[in-house]
Amino acid sequence: MAQYLISVLDHAANSATAAEMAAITAFNEQLIANGHWVFAGGLGSPSTATVIDGRGEEPMFTDGPYLESKEYVGGLWIIEAADLDVALRLTALASKACNRRLELRPFMSV
Amino acid sequence: MTDVAEVITRVHREEWARVVATLARRLGDLGLAEEMAAEAFAAAVERWPADGVPPNPGAWLTTTAHRKAIDRLRREARREEKHREALMLSGSPEPLGVIDDDRLRLVFTCCHPALAMQARVALTLRMVGGLTVPEIARAFLVQETAIGQRITRAKAKIKVARIPYRVPSREDLPARVTGVLAVLYLIFNEGYLASNPGAEAVRSDLTAEAIRLTRLVRALMPADGEVAGLLALMLLTEARRIARVSASGELVPLGEQDRGAWDRDLIAEGHALVRARLASGQAPGRFQIQAAINAVHTDARDVRDTDWSQVVALYDQLARLDPSPIVRLNRAIAVAELDGPEVALAELDGLPLDGYHPYHYTRADLLRRLGRGEQARAAYDRAIELAGNTAETAYLIRRRDQLPAP
Numbered sequence: 372m373a374q375y376l377i378s379v380l381d382h383a384a385n386s387a388t389a390a391e392m393a394a395i396t397a398f399n400e401q402l403i404a405n406g407h408w409v410f411a412g413g414l415g416s417p418s419t420a421t422v423i424d425g426r427g428e429e430p431m432f433t434d435g436p437y438l439e440s441k442e443y444v445g446g447l448w449i450i451e452a453a454d455l456d457v458a459l460r461l462t463a464l465a466s467k468a469c470n471r472r473l474e475l476r477p478f479m480s481v
Numbered sequence: 482m483t484d485v486a487e488v489i490t491r492v493h494r495e496e497w498a499r500v501v502a503t504l505a506r507r508l509g510d511l512g513l514a515e516e517m518a519a520e521a522f523a524a525a526v527e528r529w530p531a532d533g534v535p536p537n538p539g540a541w542l543t544t545t546a547h548r549k550a551i552d553r554l555r556r557e558a559r560r561e562e563k564h565r566e567a568l569m570l571s572g573s574p575e576p577l578g579v580i581d582d583d584r585l586r587l588v589f590t591c592c593h594p595a596l597a598m599q600a601r602v603a604l605t606l607r608m609v610g611g612l613t614v615p616e617i618a619r620a621f622l623v624q625e626t627a628i629g630q631r632i633t634r635a636k637a638k639i640k641v642a643r644i645p646y647r648v649p650s651r652e653d654l655p656a657r658v659t660g661v662l663a664v665l666y667l668i669f670n671e672g673y674l675a676s677n678p679g680a681e682a683v684r685s686d687l688t689a690e691a692i693r694l695t696r697l698v699r700a701l702m703p704a705d706g707e708v709a710g711l712l713a714l715m716l717l718t719e720a721r722r723i724a725r726v727s728a729s730g731e732l733v734p735l736g737e738q739d740r741g742a743w744d745r746d747l748i749a750e751g752h753a754l755v756r757a758r759l760a761s762g763q764a765p766g767r768f769q770i771q772a773a774i775n776a777v778h779t780d781a782r783d784v785r786d787t788d789w790s791q792v793v794a795l796y797d798q799l800a801r802l803d804p805s806p807i808v809r810l811n812r813a814i815a816v817a818e819l820d821g822p823e824v825a826l827a828e829l830d831g832l833p834l835d836g837y838h839p840y841h842y843t844r845a846d847l848l849r850r851l852g853r854g855e856q857a858r859a860a861y862d863r864a865i866e867l868a869g870n871t872a873e874t875a876y877l878i879r880r881r882d883q884l885p886a887p
Contacts, residue, residue, distance in 0.1 A: 373643050453643075453645075454643045454644070454645035455593075455595060455642045455643050455644045455645065456644075456645050456649065456650070456653065458643075459594075459595065460653075476642075477641050477642040477643060479641065
């Protein structure tokens with residue numbers, strides 16, 4: 372089994388409608404039932420982000436995201452799947468549920 | 482010596498995909514499989530002239546490549562403990578039996594929809610076709626480093642993202658077969674009408690390679706109608722290759738070709754495939770319909786004997802599957818023969834194909850036939866401006882310059 376990160380591409384935080392939230396919940400229940408679930412969650416908007424550089428003596432905190440862009444990651448899933456074909460099928464269902472475009476990336480295997 | 486060299490060339494053509502495919506399954510690593518297959522062929526070049534060609538060259542190559550892989554993994558295992566596991570998994574050679582399935586796995590992996598189209602083409606030519614990186618670079622007039630990077634990147638994605646090495650599930654199969662055929666058709670089309678002005682007009686090396694790969698896929702999936710349709714389409718197109726370019730290097734349109742120069746064997750094979758599909762009673766896909774259109778054309782000994790109503794009916798059928806403006810353009814060309822250029826010209830009106838040179842030369846030809854010389858000249862100009870193929874440009878320039886002076 373491999374793990375994959377599904378990033379939700381969005382242009383506004385907390386923008387899911389009630390119908391989308393219901394579809395996401397139903398999809399998540401399916402993930403759990405079929406053993407694909409690892410984690411999922413929505414993120415605060417990029418303006419709530421802080422960039423931290425702790426490599427120096429004193430940690431540096433910078434307000435805002437490390438990259439300004441029109442589209443950003445609004446939420447994420449981490450799923451477990453046997454291979455990319457399974458992950459692609461699940462991600463297509465996730466895209467339908469949350470009504471957003473998604474990016475799928477594999478975690479490096481340990 | 483020469484004989485052995487010829488044997489090695491032939492064995493390479495016939496066995497490369499098999500060796501890579503078998504190793505990829507045993508090793509679970511496409512990149513390693515490719516490298517070891519290449520080393521095994523290098524060993525054959527070195528040893529067969531002295532030792533003689535082994536009785537089963539394919540088995541010799543697979544065994545040699547497998548041993549080399551084990552040696553490589555052992556060396557790496559000494560350096561890196563975690564490779565021991567891989568070594569255990571790949572330790573026992575399996576009998577050569579499920580090999581054909583492996584080649585099919587290889588085809589589907591190389592044509593995976595998560596890879597960019599250009600990567601799929603390069604990977605398929607390398608892994609299944611056995612072409613070297615310099616050969617692929619020459620075929621597409623792209624820098625060797627670019628092709629090398631494309632293949633390396635694709636192999637890394639296959640490995641890290643875990644693109645599976647298997648025939649897709651039943652639910653995914655139709656879409657995935659369509660994806661494989663798109664790769665093969667793209668290779669064929671680049672050969673059929675090279676898009677780059679620096680290339681030869683017709684690249685028989687690429688059309689031949691596409692046909693060879695499609696024959697392989699057909700042997701692996703004999704029941705698939707669209708695979709048969711694509712093979713028939715390629716054969717019926719390839720049959721006209723010699724007649725498509727004149728002695729002076731101009732492209733010759735279908736209606737002006739010397740039909741005696743067409744390859745009768747390829748036509749017979751293509752017609753047999755089309756007939757078998759018609760007899761199946763299954764609804765045809767787009768490649769089968771395009772093959773049927775080409776069967777009608779190649780059935781006519783003289784262009785005047787062409788059954789144009791049949792051609793138009795087939796384009797109607799194709800348009801129902803694919804209502805694209807390009808299909809409507811091709812349909813209009815047949816309509817011109819059936820109902821005259823005036824009707825055809827009206828059908829072209831408003832098609833959103835301004836950047837597509839066949840649209841302009843079709844209009845030019847229809848306008849010329851209607852005696853509207855000035856408009857025809859403008860349409861030829863636009864077609865010449867957009868065409869990338871030298872032989873095609875040469876033909877269009879001559880046609881334009883033959884128009885009566887205004």
